[in-house]
Amino acid sequence: MNNVIDTIVIAGPTATGKTRLSLHTAAFLKKEHGLDAEIINADSIQLYKDLKILTAHPSFSEMEGIVHHLFGILDPNDSSDVAFWEHSAKSIIKNLRTQHKIAIICGGTGFYIRTITDGIAPIPEIPQNVRRKIREEFSRLDRDKFLEKLAELDPYMAQRLHKNDTQRILRAYEVVFLTGKSLSEWWRMKREESQHNIMTFFLSPDRGQLRELCHLRAQKMLNSGARDELMDFMARYPDYRGPLSKAIGYTELILFIAGKITETECIDAITTKTRQYAKRQYTWCRHQLSNAQVIKGTGYDESITYSLHEAIFLSV
RNA sequence: GGAGGGGUGGCCGAGCGGUCAAUGGCAGCAGACUGUAAAUCUGCCGACGAAAGUCUACGUAAGUUCAAAUCUUACCCCCUCCA
Numbered sequence A: 001m002n003n004v005i006d007t008i009v010i011a012g013p014t015a016t017g018k019t020r021l022s023l024h025t026a027a028f029l030k031k032e033h034g035l036d037a038e039i040i041n042a043d044s045i046q047l048y049k050d051l052k053i054l055t056a057h058p059s060f061s062e063m064e065g066i067v068h069h070l071f072g073i074l075d076p077n078d079s080s081d082v083a084f085w086e087h088s089a090k091s092i093i094k095n096l097r098t099q100h101k102i103a104i105i106c107g108g109t110g111f112y113i114r115t116i117t118d119g120i121a122p123i124p125e126i127p128q129n130v131r132r133k134i135r136e137e138f139s140r141l142d143r144d145k146f147l148e149k150l151a152e153l154d155p156y157m158a159q160r161l162h163k164n165d166t167q168r169i170l171r172a173y174e175v176v177f178l179t180g181k182s183l184s185e186w187w188r189m190k191r192e193e194s195q196h197n198i199m200t201f202f203l204s205p206d207r208g209q210l211r212e213l214c215h216l217r218a219q220k221m222l223n224s225g226a227r228d229e230l231m232d233f234m235a236r237y238p239d240y241r242g243p244l245s246k247a248i249g250y251t252e253l254i255l256f257i258a259g260k261i262t263e264t265e266c267i268d269a270i271t272t273k274t275r276q277y278a279k280r281q282y283t284w285c286r287h288q289l290s291n292a293q294v295i296k297g298t299g300y301d302e303s304i305t306y307s308l309h310e311a312i313f314l315s316v
Numbered sequence B: 001g002g003a004g005g006g007g008u009g010g011c012c013g014a015g016c017g018g019u020c021a022a023u024g025g026c027a028g029c030a031g032a033c034u035g036u037a038a039a040u041c042u043g044c045c046g047a048c049g050a051a052a053g054u055c056u057a058c059g060u061a062a063g064u065u066c067a068a069a070u071c072u073u074a075c076c077c078c079c080u081c082c083a
Helices: A020-034 A082-098 A110-118 A126-140 A145-154 A155-160 A168-179 A183-188 A207-224 A226-236 A250-259 A263-288 A302-315
Strands: A006-012 A037-041 A102-106 A198-203 A293-295
Touching: A006 A020, A006 A110, A006 A183, A020 A037, A020 A102, A020 A302, A037 A302, A082 A102, A082 A110, A102 A250, A110 A263, A126 A168, A145 A155, A145 A168, A155 A183, A168 A183, A198 A302, A207 A226, A207 A263, A226 A250, A250 A263, A293 A302
Parallel strands: A006 A102, A006 A198, A037 A102, A198 A293
Antiparallel strands: none
16 A cells, blocks of 8 residues: 555574564654554464473563564464464554554564565465375385385476475475475465565674674573473473474473583583574575665664664654 | 503594595584475585695504504503402
8 A cells, every 4th residue: 555664574593682673673663653563473483382481582571562473372282384474474464554553573484584575385285184194105115215206296396306305305295296286386376475565674793793692592591491491391291292392402401401411511502503593594584585684783782773773764 | 550441633433454534423614495494405524726636644753564544662641440
């Protein structure tokens, strides 16, 4: 209906202060422009309601007075995926629009964020039993055999995917198997949506700074009770193997709880994992979020906050 | 003091006469990425070089051999067990 910015995206590597920046931005919009803004989570792991310390949820005091969406909405055994997030986020954005509120999308899952501007292919959902059967077949057959089967149904994808990339091979297979159409054909059907009312920022601190932030984050996590939180979780979900178990720090903390590593070793291991993750996110954002404005610095930096607000001010 | 085991590239750890600049793993660097994305996967990784290649390397020194990380001797340092 117009070209005025009504959606602000704050992306970037973990530990760079995205949460803080989004909170400040919401406060700024209210104070300076009398605009209400609500925050939408774009972090795949913060979708879950448990392990809030480990997954770095904003605290209650931080969230004060600002409406937050899509935080802690899933149980540990629920599964999430891009399409689920896209649908949820877009319906919230639409809603906010009708109320003349600004949506601030904040999170580190670039893959999710990209759907805001680029959308996603309209592939039907694959029923659980089909997925299970395919997985069983994969583990029964050897890898090359399975790839041959894929090649029969979908030579293009079979050739394009690396043979060790199990996850993508399985996906390509389940899609052709169920729909009779190659993933690549589905991709071509993706609707292009041209959005002029979205402003995307991408936080990009320098390496040394990021290193330090990752370390601080790991330390803070332990100091705020991540260990007890996980012990409590383990008691409630014995033998848990769901999506939350891939959270950074999950395995490391379990080793620490079991007395296999010291606290310092645990913090160091988490720091390393965090840094590696941050690198992947950085590479992703740089190459995939093509029309994002790069902000050299962190959300903890006052001058960054200021210049971001200035940029928003000019478009809002 | 006696008896053994060991010292390998940033770390861990294989190799035990040639095919070894040295399997693996970790860490590091770069990258991919269309419904599991805090996931999944790829490449590089002694120095110099675009490459062919050249050089320096397996605790130190000396030796045996056409050839040594691999065998011998001495020395230095670690660890375990017995006293």
